[in-house]
Amino acid sequence: MEFFKEISTDYGNIQYGTAGKPSVSGLENDFPSYPKTPEVWKLYIEKWLSKEWIGNSKDLVVLNQVHGDSIHQVSTDSLREEAKSNFIWEGDGLYTDLPNQLLVVRTADCVPVYLFSTKRPFVAIIHSGWKGTNLGITERMMERAIEIGYAQDELYMEIGPYIQGSDYEVGIDVAKFFSGFGEEVCCSKGNEKFLLDVGLAIEKRVKERFPRLGGIQNSHTNVYKSPLYFSHRAKEEGRNLNFILWES
Secondary structure, three states, rough: OOOOEEEEEEOOOEEEEEEEEHHHHHHHHHOOOOOOOHHHHHHHHHHHHHHHHHOOOOEOOOOOOOOOOEEEEEEEHHHHHHHHHHEEEEEEEEOOOOOEEEEEEEEEEEEEEEEEEOOOOOOOEEEHHHHHHHHHHHHHHHHHHHHHHOOOHHHHEEOEOOOHHHEEEEEEHHOOOHHHOOOOEEEEOOEEEEEEEEHHHHHHHHHOOOOOEEEEEOOOOOOOOOOOOOOOOOOOOOOEEEEEEEEO
């Protein structure tokens, strides 16, 4: 696995990470081209899951991602409904307090955000591009966790591999939403071009809104420059598979 962490808690082990190019190598035998629809992406990820976790039983939950701020709870009822109709949720965030649910979002420059409680069952994953970040999808997930009873100081957030600000150029139409966070986040290059670090923008927004959070970490791994990950700006069609789960 290109990026992987395992955290031991009182309620079980939390595993989260990002699978990049080496992890999905070999899938081209079943998928000569990268999927174009959410349904085929699910099949693709199921194949990766069977290859990565041989002999371990995990239930997969994926999204039809839309660069918005919709989040979904993975519960016993919702899983029953999903199985009945075989639908795929539309949105960009998933959370659950159920064990052995592999929550997955796809990225190729955008920011994967992992969130979990260190004290009670709760894991979440978010896909946050500049649109989702501007809409506050990560803060919305934090608010949801607090609404259902989790305290700020038990929540831990980590930002996974994404395109760093040094390589993510945007126009003034995007930069205007982030200029208030300082040059560390959004730096002018002149000619109405800017360098934007979406991961740092998420960090700043979350720290400002939730000052008592248990912890925030950012690996600062640049998918654009690393040969291990897919990058849309590098004109690659593949996607990095970002996941989180807790095993009881």
